Amino acid sequence: xxxxxxxxxxxxxxxxxxxxxxxxxxxxxxxxxxxxxxxxxxxxxxxxxxxxxxxxxxxxxxxxxxxxxxxxxxxxxxxxxxxxxxxxxxxxxxxxxxxxxxxxxxxxxxxxxxxxxxxxxxxxxxxxxxxxxxxxxxxxxxxxxxxxxxxxxxxxxxxxxxxxxxxxxxxxxxxxxxxxxxxxxxxxxxxxxxxxxxxxxxxxxxxxxxxxxxxxxxxxxxxxxxxxxxxxxxxxxxxxxxxxxxxxxxxxxxxxxxxxxxxxxxxxxxxxxxxxxxxxxxxxxxxxxxxxxxxxxxxxxxxxxxxxxxxxxxxxxxxxxxxxxxxxxxxxxxxxxxxxxxxxxxxxxxxxxxxxxxxxxxxxxxxxxxxxxxxxxxxxxxxxxxxxxxxxxxxxxxxxxxxxxxxxxxxxxxxxxxxxxxxxxxxxxxxxxxxxxxxxxxxxxxxxxxxxxxxxxxxxxxxxxxxxxxxxxxxxxxxxxxxxxxxxxxxxxxxxxxxxxxxxxxxxxxxxxxxxxxxxxxxxxxxxxxxxxxxxxxxxxxxxxxxxxxxxxxxxxxxxxxxxxxxxxxxxxxxxxxxxxxxxxxxxxxxxxxxxxxxxxxxxxxxxxxxxxxxxxxxxxxxxxxxxxxxxxxxxxxxxxxxxxxxxxxxxxxxxxxxxxxxxxxxxxxxxxxxxxxxxxxxxxxxxxxxxxxxxxxxxxxxxxxxxxxxxxxxxxxxxxxxxxxxxxxxxxxxxxxxxxxxxxxxxxxxxxxxxxxxxxxxxxxxxxxxxxxxxxxxxxxxxxxxxxxxxxxxxxxxxxxxxxxxxxxxxxxxxxxxxxxxxxxxxxxxxxxxxxxxxxxxxxxxxxxxxxxxxxxxxxxxxxxxxxxxxxxxxx
Numbered sequence: 001x002x003x004x005x006x007x008x009x010x011x012x013x014x015x016x017x018x019x020x021x022x023x024x025x026x027x028x029x030x031x032x033x034x035x036x037x038x039x040x041x042x043x044x045x046x047x048x049x050x051x052x053x054x055x056x057x058x059x060x061x062x063x064x065x066x067x068x069x070x071x072x073x074x075x076x077x078x079x080x081x082x083x084x085x086x087x088x089x090x091x092x093x094x095x096x097x098x099x100x101x102x103x104x105x106x107x108x109x110x111x112x113x114x115x116x117x118x119x120x121x122x123x124x125x126x127x128x129x130x131x132x133x134x135x136x137x138x139x140x141x142x143x144x145x146x147x148x149x150x151x152x153x154x155x156x157x158x159x160x161x162x163x164x165x166x167x168x169x170x171x172x173x174x175x176x177x178x179x180x181x182x183x184x185x186x187x188x189x190x191x192x193x194x195x196x197x198x199x200x201x202x203x204x205x206x207x208x209x210x211x212x213x214x215x216x217x218x219x220x221x222x223x224x225x226x227x228x229x230x231x232x233x234x235x236x237x238x239x240x241x242x243x244x245x246x247x248x249x250x251x252x253x254x255x256x257x258x259x260x261x262x263x264x265x266x267x268x269x270x271x272x273x274x275x276x277x278x279x280x281x282x283x284x285x286x287x288x289x290x291x292x293x294x295x296x297x298x299x300x301x302x303x304x305x306x307x308x309x310x311x312x313x314x315x316x317x318x319x320x321x322x323x324x325x326x327x328x329x330x331x332x333x334x335x336x337x338x339x340x341x342x343x344x345x346x347x348x349x350x351x352x353x354x355x356x357x358x359x360x361x362x363x364x365x366x367x368x369x370x371x372x373x374x375x376x377x378x379x380x381x382x383x384x385x386x387x388x389x390x391x392x393x394x395x396x397x398x399x400x401x402x403x404x405x406x407x408x409x410x411x412x413x414x415x416x417x418x419x420x421x422x423x424x425x426x427x428x429x430x431x432x433x434x435x436x437x438x439x440x441x442x443x444x445x446x447x448x449x450x451x452x453x454x455x456x457x458x459x460x461x462x463x464x465x466x467x468x469x470x471x472x473x474x475x476x477x478x479x480x481x482x483x484x485x486x487x488x489x490x491x492x493x494x495x496x497x498x499x500x501x502x503x504x505x506x507x508x509x510x511x512x513x514x515x516x517x518x519x520x521x522x523x524x525x526x527x528x529x530x531x532x533x534x535x536x537x538x539x540x541x542x543x544x545x546x547x548x549x550x551x552x553x554x555x556x557x558x559x560x561x562x563x564x565x566x567x568x569x570x571x572x573x574x575x576x577x578x579x580x581x582x583x584x585x586x587x588x589x590x591x592x593x594x595x596x597x598x599x600x601x602x603x604x605x606x607x608x609x610x611x612x613x614x615x616x617x618x619x620x621x622x623x624x625x626x627x628x629x630x631x632x633x634x635x636x637x638x639x640x641x642x643x644x645x646x647x648x649x650x651x652x653x654x655x656x657x658x659x660x661x662x663x664x665x666x667x668x669x670x671x672x673x674x675x676x677x678x679x680x681x682x683x684x685x686x687x688x689x690x691x692x693x694x695x696x697x698x699x700x701x702x703x704x705x706x707x708x709x710x711x712x713x714x715x716x717x718x719x720x721x722x723x724x725x726x727x728x729x730x731x732x733x734x735x736x737x738x739x740x741x742x743x744x745x746x747x748x749x750x751x752x753x754x755x756x757x758x759x760x761x762x763x764x765x766x767x768x769x770x771x772x773x774x775x776x777x778x779x780x781x782x783x784x785x786x787x788x789x790x791x792x793x794x795x796x797x798x799x800x801x802x803x804x805x806x807x808x809x810x811x812x813x814x815x816x817x818x819x820x821x822x823x824x825x826x827x828x829x830x831x832x833x834x835x836x837x838x839x840x841x842x843x844x845x846x847x848x849x850x851x852x853x854x855x856x857x858x859x860x861x862x863x864x865x866x867x868x869x870x871x872x873x874x875x876x877x
Contacts, residue, residue: 010035010759015043017758019091032748033755034727073115073157074098076797076825077837081149083111083161087801099801100161110804111148115159139199143192143219165220167212168765174276176504179324181217182276183359186269187352188219193269194348197262204260206268207249208275215765247293248281252339255294263341266351270336270344273355277325278305279314282337302337304330328358331366474515475524481509482531490721491537491768492680493673497720500764503538510535522565529558529575533582540586543594543767545811548586555579570616574629577612580605581636588812589640591861592775594767597812597852599644599859606637624667628674631660631681638684642691645860650688657681658701672712676722679705679712683725683732691861695740702733724769727756731776738783747783754780767814774799774817781824785831793828796821809851819848820865826872835875842872 014035018026030043073096074085084103088096089112098113139146149161167173170189174182189211193203203210203221210222247255251267254260274282282303284296306326310318332354338344345351354364482505487495489502509531517528532555539548559575566572584605588598595602610633616626634657641650661681665674682705689698709726716722734749757773760766781795799821808815826841846869849858858866 010039011042014039014755014759017755018043029751029755032752033759034752035755035759073117073155074113074153074159075837076800077840078154079103080113080153080159080161081151083113083149085113086110086804087797089801099164099804110164112162112164113159114162115153115157117157139196139201141192141195143188143221144196145220145222162222163220165212165214165222167214167218167220169208170211170213170219170272171208171275171279173213173217175279176501179277179321180359183355185213185217185219186273186276187355189221189272190269190348190352190355192219192221193265194352197265197348202260202262203265203268204254205246205249206265206272207246208272211272247290247297248284248287250294250297251341252298253341255297262347263344266336266344266348267341269348269351270333274302274305274333274337277321277329277333278308280308280312282333285312298339301339302334305333306330328354328364328366332358332364335366471516471519474512475520478509478512478516478531479527481505481512482527482534485509485531485534485538489538489541490534491541492677493721494676494716494719495721496718497724497760498764499538499541499766503535503542506531506535506538522562525558525562526571526575529555529562529579532558533578536582536586540594541768542765543805543807543811543814545586545594545596545807548594552579552583552586555582570620570623570626573612573616574626577609577616577629577633580609580612581633584609584636584640588643589636590813591639591643591816591859592768592771592813594811594813596810597815597859599640603637603640603644606633606640609633610637624664627660627667628664628677631657631664631677634660635681635684638688642684642687643859643861645691645863647688647692651685651692654681654685654688658685672716672719675708676712676725679708679729680725682708683729686736687732690736690739695736699733699736699740702729702736705729706733724760727753727760728772730756731772731779734776735779738779743783747780750776750779750783770802771813771817774802774821777802778817778821778824781828785824785827789828789831793825793832796825796828800825808848812852815848815852816862816865819845819852819869820862822848823865823868823872827868830872830875838872839875842869842875845869846873 014030014033017033018030027044030040033040035043074080076085076087078085080100082102082104083100086099086101089099090097095114095116098115100111100113102109102111145163145165147160147162151159153159170185174185177185193206196203203223205223212220212222214220249268249271251260251264254264271282274280282305283300284293287293287296306322306329308318308322310322315321332351335354336344336351345354350365354366357364485502485505486493487502488505489495489497489499491499513528513531516524520528532551536548536551536555539551556579559572559579562572562575584602585593586595587605588595588600588602589606610630613626613630613633616623617630620626634653638650638652638654638657641647641653658678658681661674661678665671665678668674682701686698686701686705689695689701706726706729709722709729712719713722713726730749731753734746734753737743737746737749753776754773757769757776760769761773777795777799781792781799784792784795800818803814803818803821805811805814808818822841822845826838826845829835829841830838845865849866849869
């Protein structure tokens with residue numbers, strides 16, 4: 001691929017975002033995205049050759065796409081039997097996928113509806129699907145998404161209603177997991193496929209996008225049987241006609257158009273497991289077209305996994321993983337990937353049995369049962385017993401003198417091992433707690449911090465087998481993982497903006513707390529509080545309000561223990577005030593972050609936090625950290641005041657936040673973090689100025705913030721938190737330009753933010769970024785209302801689909817955005833003359849506003865959208 005494998009996630013995300021645009025606008029959209037020029041060129045190339053593209057994560061089945069549809073195949077509100085369409089979820093070459101909800105009152109629930117595009121031979125498809133429907137109904141398995149319904153739309157298009165699954169593709173879910181956890185996910189998948197094979201059904205299109213892993217690590221297999229139902233071939237064993245498959249995961253017999261069966265799925269499972277364990281495909285890694293990928297299936301032999309060079313694999317622990325792949329797992333994978341079907345495993349159960357045998361240390365069928373191999377498996381399973389037997393035998397043969405010498409040698413080796421253990425532990429601790437902390441806030445330090453912490457974590461993990469006997473080591477490991485989590489995903493300090501990885505690192509640290517926390521001293525309790533606060537922040541990034549609140553409750557209990565020991569210590573006061581501020585954010589302190597929407601309570605919590613920070617500054621005026629934290633409280637109060645529509649209060653607090661951030665940066669000029677926060681304080685101050693009718697002053701503040709961020713970005717391009725905030729700054733600039741009446745400039749800024757945030761939203765389950773992306777899309781829709789109402793309606797409908805969720809009335813940030821999107825979609829529908837639908841959107845928005853605020857106290861900054869919903873719902877026919 002021209003842009004290189006390292007750019008593929010960005011290429012894929014931008015390509016998929018561009019596909020959502022009208023054909024004539026795609027090139028301009030890509031050029032305005034701000035992506036790397038090589039990424040832009042690759043995306044434009046893919047768009048130009050879209051008719052032959054078969055991405056491993058689409059459902060295009062090698063079919064050429066039909067002409068651009070004039071609009072969605074199923075508009076929101078259309079009924080399909082018991083189901084009502086909500087909005088789009090995605091699209092492929094053959095089908096569009098829509099979100100639907102149960103609308104007949106029998107029960108509440110959501111589903112994914114796959115509707116085939118116009119121009120297909122729907123009668124043949126439905127006839128074939130009728131043969132499969134009874135068998136598919138038997139696929140009642142916990143790891144298979146259920147087929148719920150099927151039929152034709154009012155326009156005669158075939159559709160299938162499937163259980164909606166929220167999760168990540170299995171290859172992405174494996175990133176950062178231990179080898180055993182990856183194999184555990186594979187065994188769930190294998191059980192699902194084996195169950196379906198017993199029902200005489202073959203999937204034939206196993207690939208990562210058809211295997212999702214939910215938040216609770218449960219595998220869900222999608223589209224089982226649908227690929228077969230959509231097969232245009234006339235019979236099971238005919239080669240006539242194109243068959244649906246994905247080249248990168250297809251078997252040789254599929255590529256050749258030969259009869260397929262259960263052995264085809266076994267081959268695809270082998271490819272999937274190879275990708276899950278290595279992050280790479282077994283062959284065809286340089287293929288850039290479907291034809292090249294298909295040819296590699298036939299002509300290239302799979303690379304033995306343990307032979308992959310470290311330069312190819314992104315896994316930082318690859319050298320350790322590679323050793324564990326060598327032997328059994330190598331042989332298991334190569335047996336599943338044999339080009340000759342008869343040489344593969346005879347069944348999925350046999351494949352899974354070998355994986356289970358490997359995990360248990362038993363011999364596997366993929367390796368010849370030589371005496372040496374069987375003995376090595378026995379020793380692996382019974383290390384202690386085998387070692388004892390060997391020592392006893394040696395003692396009997398060699399005599400007492402040899403035994404005495406061995407005992408002396410063992411003691412010498414033990415002393416040497418203990419000394420090396422202490423040296424490695426000391427080195428790792430110096431890397432984590434001394435060198436890392438000294439460079440943490442220096443400009444350009446992000447990449448060095450990452451390397452330092454990853455190396456240190458690797459050293460400490462090598463010692464982890466002794467952690468149960470060593471509370472001190474457990475604490476060191478926990479605090480190392482905590483620092484790595486901060487770097488990976490703490491929301492507002494220099495870092496990599498990888499909150500999903502950060503959450504995994506934080507949870508590794510949390511798992512170690514019980515080993516040392518019961519007898520911990522105050523410094524250890526302080527760090528444990530910080531870890532709980534970070535955990536809450538990361539859960540909030542995912543929109544998980546309840547567990548985030550539970551994490552804050554755990555932090556509060558730890559703070560109580562600290563207060564009992566040193567109630568008036570400044571660090572203790574800092575933890576108390578920080579906890580109040582984090583509770584304020586979760587309660588209702590921000591329009592962007594997940595929150596409960598209780599702004600009055602949030603205001604009071606911030607005021608309590610500010611009072612504590614002010615006491616700290618008065619006691620120790622020379623400590624710059626207290627200046628920094630006091631500025632944070634003013635920043636939080638300013639954000640709540642903006643949300644509430646209290647311009648005077650917002651201006652007061654945001655002005656003080658700017659002054660204090662500037663003071664901290666002047667006193668510690670080498671701190672990139674403090675300088676970054678001077679820019680963020682100006683962003684919130686600009687919003688307050690604009691709300692007070694001082695638009696020009698607000699835009700001046702944004703120009704100052706942009707200059708600071710640009711300078712910091714040049715010094716530390718690896719700081720992804722800063723890059724994210726630069727994108728958000730551009731969106732705020734666009735919104736202020738709207739109020740200034742400069743709509744053309746505003747649209748350019750907003751569309752650039754849409755493209756950049758789409759790329760970021762594709763990287764993980766980050767609700768904070770997703771909500772900002774939705775906000776940018778919504779503003780881009782509003783700016784198109786007068787000149788392009790169809791596009792405005794489409795973009796608003798996209799936001800409606802994005803913001804759906806079970807927590808829509810609990811998570812105010814989600815609910816507010818959804819209510820606004822419904823109103824904007826209604827405005828666009830009204831402009832198109834579709835007044836009944838417009839009134840329906842207005843009523844839906846009004847119902848949501850009422851559910852979010854049953855007391856009628858809509859935050860001041862949101863009242864304009866509430867009034868918009870009222871006007872739409874009351875509009876005359």
